[in-house]
Amino acid sequence: MRWWLPDAGSTFAGPIDTLFLAILIITGITFVIVEVGLITFVIRYRGRPGRKAFYTHGSTRAEVIWTAIPAVTMVALGLISNHYWVLIKNKKSIPPNAYHLGVHAKQFEWQVTYPGKDEKLGTDDDFTVRNQLHVIVNQPTAVELTSEDVIHSFFVPEWRLKQDAVPGMHIMAWFQPTKTGEYEIGCAELCGMGHYKMRARVFVHTPDEYKAWVAQQAAGGSE
Amino acid sequence: MTTPQPTTHVRPNYLLIWLYLFVMTIAEVLLAFELPVTQNLKLILLLILAVWKAMLVALFFMHLKFERWRLRLIFIVPLPLAAILVTTVIMEKVF
Amino acid sequence: MSFWRKYIFSTDHKIIGIQFLFVSLFFLLVGGLLAMQIRWQLGFPGKPMPGGGILPESMVSGGVILPEYYIQLVTMHGTFMVFFAIMPLLVGVYANFLIPLKVGAHDMAFPRINMWSFWLALLAGLIMLAGFFVPDGAPRAGWTMYAPLSARPDLSGATISQKLWSISIVVLGLSSVMGSVNYITTIINHRAPGMYWFRMPLSVWALFITAILAVLALPVLQGAAIMLLFDQSIGTHFFDPVAGGQALLWQHLFWFFGHPEVYILILPAMGMVSDIIANGSRKPIFGYHSMVFAIIGIAFLGWLVWGHHMFMSGMNPTLGSTFMVSTLLIAVPSAVKVFNWMGTMWRGNLRFHVPMLNAIGFVSMFTIGGLSGIFMAATPVDIPLHDTQFIVAHIHYVLFGGSLFALFAAITYWYPKMFGRMMNEGIGKAHFFLTFIFYNMTFFPMHIIGMGGQMRRIYDPTIYDFLKPQQPLNVFISYSAFALFAVQILFAFNFLWSLKFGKKAPQNPWDDNGMEWSLPNPAPHGNWDRTPNVYRGPYEFSAPEAGDKDYLPQYVKLPTDRDPVPAPAPAGH
Amino acid sequence: MTHATQTLDQMRPPFPAEVGSGVYSNKLGMWVFLASDVMFFTALIGSYIILRFGMPSAWARPGAVLNVPLTGVNTFLLICSSVAMVKAYAAIADGKKYFLRKVPGKTLQDGGLKFWLLVTIICGAGFVGVQLVEYIKLVGEGFTPAGYREGSLLAEHALADPAKYGAGVAGMYGSTFFTMTGFHGFHVTCGVISMLYLYFTKVLPEKYSAQDYRGIEVIGLYWHFVDLVWIILFTIVYLI
Numbered sequence A: 001m002r003w004w005l006p007d008a009g010s011t012f013a014g015p016i017d018t019l020f021l022a023i024l025i026i027t028g029i030t031f032v033i034v035e036v037g038l039i040t041f042v043i044r045y046r047g048r049p050g051r052k053a054f055y056t057h058g059s060t061r062a063e064v065i066w067t068a069i070p071a072v073t074m075v076a077l078g079l080i081s082n083h084y085w086v087l088i089k090n091k092k093s094i095p096p097n098a099y100h101l102g103v104h105a106k107q108f109e110w111q112v113t114y115p116g117k118d119e120k121l122g123t124d125d126d127f128t129v130r131n132q133l134h135v136i137v138n139q140p141t142a143v144e145l146t147s148e149d150v151i152h153s154f155f156v157p158e159w160r161l162k163q164d165a166v167p168g169m170h171i172m173a174w175f176q177p178t179k180t181g182e183y184e185i186g187c188a189e190l191c192g193m194g195h196y197k198m199r200a201r202v203f204v205h206t207p208d209e210y211k212a213w214v215a216q217q218a219a220g221g222s223e
Numbered sequence B: 001m002t003t004p005q006p007t008t009h010v011r012p013n014y015l016l017i018w019l020y021l022f023v024m025t026i027a028e029v030l031l032a033f034e035l036p037v038t039q040n041l042k043l044i045l046l047l048i049l050a051v052w053k054a055m056l057v058a059l060f061f062m063h064l065k066f067e068r069w070r071l072r073l074i075f076i077v078p079l080p081l082a083a084i085l086v087t088t089v090i091m092e093k094v095f
Numbered sequence C: 001m002s003f004w005r006k007y008i009f010s011t012d013h014k015i016i017g018i019q020f021l022f023v024s025l026f027f028l029l030v031g032g033l034l035a036m037q038i039r040w041q042l043g044f045p046g047k048p049m050p051g052g053g054i055l056p057e058s059m060v061s062g063g064v065i066l067p068e069y070y071i072q073l074v075t076m077h078g079t080f081m082v083f084f085a086i087m088p089l090l091v092g093v094y095a096n097f098l099i100p101l102k103v104g105a106h107d108m109a110f111p112r113i114n115m116w117s118f119w120l121a122l123l124a125g126l127i128m129l130a131g132f133f134v135p136d137g138a139p140r141a142g143w144t145m146y147a148p149l150s151a152r153p154d155l156s157g158a159t160i161s162q163k164l165w166s167i168s169i170v171v172l173g174l175s176s177v178m179g180s181v182n183y184i185t186t187i188i189n190h191r192a193p194g195m196y197w198f199r200m201p202l203s204v205w206a207l208f209i210t211a212i213l214a215v216l217a218l219p220v221l222q223g224a225a226i227m228l229l230f231d232q233s234i235g236t237h238f239f240d241p242v243a244g245g246q247a248l249l250w251q252h253l254f255w256f257f258g259h260p261e262v263y264i265l266i267l268p269a270m271g272m273v274s275d276i277i278a279n280g281s282r283k284p285i286f287g288y289h290s291m292v293f294a295i296i297g298i299a300f301l302g303w304l305v306w307g308h309h310m311f312m313s314g315m316n317p318t319l320g321s322t323f324m325v326s327t328l329l330i331a332v333p334s335a336v337k338v339f340n341w342m343g344t345m346w347r348g349n350l351r352f353h354v355p356m357l358n359a360i361g362f363v364s365m366f367t368i369g370g371l372s373g374i375f376m377a378a379t380p381v382d383i384p385l386h387d388t389q390f391i392v393a394h395i396h397y398v399l400f401g402g403s404l405f406a407l408f409a410a411i412t413y414w415y416p417k418m419f420g421r422m423m424n425e426g427i428g429k430a431h432f433f434l435t436f437i438f439y440n441m442t443f444f445p446m447h448i449i450g451m452g453g454q455m456r457r458i459y460d461p462t463i464y465d466f467l468k469p470q471q472p473l474n475v476f477i478s479y480s481a482f483a484l485f486a487v488q489i490l491f492a493f494n495f496l497w498s499l500k501f502g503k504k505a506p507q508n509p510w511d512d513n514g515m516e517w518s519l520p521n522p523a524p525h526g527n528w529d530r531t532p533n534v535y536r537g538p539y540e541f542s543a544p545e546a547g548d549k550d551y552l553p554q555y556v557k558l559p560t561d562r563d564p565v566p567a568p569a570p571a572g573h
Numbered sequence D: 001m002t003h004a005t006q007t008l009d010q011m012r013p014p015f016p017a018e019v020g021s022g023v024y025s026n027k028l029g030m031w032v033f034l035a036s037d038v039m040f041f042t043a044l045i046g047s048y049i050i051l052r053f054g055m056p057s058a059w060a061r062p063g064a065v066l067n068v069p070l071t072g073v074n075t076f077l078l079i080c081s082s083v084a085m086v087k088a089y090a091a092i093a094d095g096k097k098y099f100l101r102k103v104p105g106k107t108l109q110d111g112g113l114k115f116w117l118l119v120t121i122i123c124g125a126g127f128v129g130v131q132l133v134e135y136i137k138l139v140g141e142g143f144t145p146a147g148y149r150e151g152s153l154l155a156e157h158a159l160a161d162p163a164k165y166g167a168g169v170a171g172m173y174g175s176t177f178f179t180m181t182g183f184h185g186f187h188v189t190c191g192v193i194s195m196l197y198l199y200f201t202k203v204l205p206e207k208y209s210a211q212d213y214r215g216i217e218v219i220g221l222y223w224h225f226v227d228l229v230w231i232i233l234f235t236i237v238y239l240i
């Protein structure tokens, strides 16, 4: 039973989780203020015969305070968030040394295209594997998301990575795994009756493991 | 129940406006085909003419010229919203 | 007047409101029943559903819900709850019933159009319901109907019902535009003498702003639905990239409508809660003017944030940043509202009648829902949360914890005005506390499984290794959900039973200030026989002039009061 | 001209205003409805603009597929009906309920409400008729909401000269054209029907007077709005 975000598996997890925690604290404080306030008022000011309510139409000072504080916090939060947002989603932030893969979504499977030995996409030693994403640990990787039919969404919880694959669009998403191991891709956008089982495995290898796998694929000559 | 004084105004010459609209329509068609001007200039001129005609209809035929701001506002409010929607989505295309 | 003219084809705003009430409560029940099946599947995937046998083979085989049926459940649950339960309950029922009563008008500006707006809404609901009974079942693309899935029957697997969805939405849009034109005109032109803009109760203000939102937002959805219908039926390609269409266009249009829509679903609730909290605290509302401006602010910002539903959609990230900021800013006017409600209770003399309890429930639960919105509004944090159960939790905290609690309050509060009888206090209190408990037990854990990564609209979470460990929580949620539903039966019983056996209501059961309480319960056709005068603001509780009573209705003329000049001050007064 | 005199005389609102807006409710309601109709056309026209900006290849050249002269005439018809409507409005404002009446010393007879509203209706109906003819012709040539029909005349032209006929995006062209003009046509039809209704129930029985002619002003507002929308559509659909 997990009570928090999945364990961190990519470089994005750090900032995102801290931001999450920060917001949790901000909202947590607000939450406590509101709920505790309500409860105390409910108890303190419960109606009793003979008491009369304090007749007031409000206090501008108080209202200015509780308008200003949220305004400031929200703007600050926005600025901080935007920094990481650009880092994660902006095309320009994709590291130049990124290793490029193609991911083609289709009801209801993920087709991953690998550059093969020459490490370049679009050459004839490329090969495509269904529902298996093999990547290298600590290696910035960029996937070009495309879709055959409807909108799908490429989602790896441990990497804090989610990006829709939209028919008619070529969308780049990048990430840098920090842990070797086996993960899962889920499809996070309703794409038909098979949406729930549109599942693929993710293998994060050490560089030479990966080379070995590529070689073996080439030998196996799958597509 | 007493009511505010009705607003009275001089009646515009409708046939004159009709003439404007007619001429501008012809101008548009000519512009679109005959005149040798660049694509963009043509585009801008056409849009200006269209908006101008629309304004004439709204101001004189629909009497917005003679209404109070309170009423004009009702018709004006949706326009910025429309602009926001269209410009935003177009910007989105221009990656 | 014959029975038909009086109760069926009535043009009396009060009767129309009551018609809306019954119809939309029925659809609320339908939505609830669908939710129960959703919960069964998520809690016990692959186990035969009790009573599932009665459903046709195309939906459940051997009592086990099929994947295609599950999507239909989710789609129709969302659609019914949003478009045919909460929206008509808030706007259809209370805009119709309250506006003329509270501004001191004899009826709506256009009674016949008002009647049509009801019948069209009913028609739309029935068209939508028909989806379940056509071959290959109900729509299957979620209540948001994302194209191209919704536009391509060959991909979604539903041909007829997808079209029915579009048609139904077009009809519904027509109905609600008709209604809203009515509300706006009535509020602007038919206020009683002395009912100045800033003497209107916040409920009327909220309904006024809501009507403006509806008038401007629904036509956009209609247009989109029409394009979708054409894509589905006559082979156009608006949302089909293959022929140059744009898949994201649908999302832009839908959410440009959609976010104002969610404020349509909360603003009237906020308004009515304001009235009830002031009444329950026996105190004037705290900062009336800023409450009004907060409503306007929320409504205005609501037009600038639709992109926050599309952060992950492949939309230009730079736009994402701007949408994030505008979205976060909505916290500010919302803050004003929440804290002003608390300010109203502060040093009050609280009466915990059922409406007040539900109103307090509203404030505390809406706050949770709003705060969870902040997580999703912060774009980086939305990456792991988007389209997970965390969103589902947010939805239900704002829509159930928000709108529905407000509705439980409103229904109980104006029940005497509608039917001349009181709902049972004891059952009402029991219903509130039990609902409050089971509701939190149902929806709070959804935040956690959402953080865990459980996607929305998935038929069986257990096939994912990373979701298996949290399945027990899903089971827990399901049990709580069943309990939650069971508790609603209390409400249904209370509602129906009191129609006949509830105790007769006094003229002003809640010691309230509203104009409506100057009338007998239920109010006669045409309301007042001569237009009433309004002497003061709506929240003069515990005012010194009130003497020994702790309230001072708007319609009471004190010796010190002068009669208002007949024509109320114009807008912006 | 008959209105040299009219331009001078004063114009009263058609009905004592009601409280609040200073405008009587029917008119206020109509304006609010028009505001919402603006948003409806925003959805359709906006999508057209957006799609056309984001289109993969060139759009069909103006006049290549659509018959602009014919539509130009149609536009003229609609403008005429609009001015006729406003003349009807002016006529009843002066209490002229009659059809035509001789004016001493003038060759032109002076038209009253019955005359001008009839002209409006005829022009409006004419517009719808012409549009139907246009649709039939277009579909005959192979222009459909789905694009150029296989093996049709236009399909062949498109093959011969893809740039001119925007072969690449014919589908979008058809979708947007028929949806936008179709729903405008629908608005016009509704207008004509409701005007016919008014004509027989209110105008012929002479129910309107210089004191109360709300129906005329309200339907007029709707009618001019439909005209306004067409002015925009004609430019951006046919000429650009």
Ligand code: HEA
Pocket: A027, A030, A034, A069, A070, A073, C144, C262, C263, C265, C266, C308, C309, C327, C328, C330, C331, C334, C335, C336, C338, C366, C367, C368, C369, C370, C371, C373, C374, C376, C377, C378, C382, C385, C386, C387, C391, C394, C395, C398, C399, C402, C403
């Ligand atoms: C009644 C309906 C309602 C309401 C009122 C709201 C209110 C808000 N919503 Fe919500 N939303 C929905 C209904 C609603 N929403 C629905 C149905 C969806 C899902 C659609 C779908 O199916 O995909 C959704 C989805 C949704 C998303 C998309 C998530 C995703 O798909 O990835 C986002 C993202 O920003 C969001 C944000 C917000 C915010 C910021 C508010 C704000 O208005 C909240 C403001 C309120 C507060 C903040 C709390 C009170 C304030 C204070 C106590 C002051 C102090 C606060 C601070 C200092 C933070 N909502």
Ligand code: HEA
Pocket: C025, C026, C028, C029, C031, C032, C033, C035, C036, C038, C039, C042, C074, C075, C077, C078, C079, C081, C082, C086, C141, C142, C143, C144, C392, C395, C396, C399, C400, C403, C404, C442, C455, C456, C457, C458, C481, C484, C485, C488, C491, C492, C493, C495, C496
């Ligand atoms: C106001 C809106 C509303 C309400 C009240 C509810 C109520 C409930 N919802 Fe729903 N829900 C949505 C709006 C709502 N929901 C939306 C918009 C979605 C997204 C859909 C999508 O993804 O497309 C959603 C999705 C959704 C999901 C996610 C499905 C998925 O993504 O896989 C789940 C799962 O648990 C769920 C469960 C429930 C439950 C258990 C209730 C329970 O609270 C139900 C309890 C029962 C009732 C409230 C009815 C009681 C009946 C009465 C009181 C009537 C009385 C009758 C008379 C007096 C005659 N809902």
Ligand code: CUA
Pocket: A108, A151, A152, A153, A187, A188, A189, A190, A191, A192, A194, A195, A196, A198
């Ligand atoms: Cu693919 Cu969901």
Ligand SMILES: [Cu+2]
Pocket: C258, C259, C262, C305, C306, C308, C309
């Ligand atoms: Cu939103």
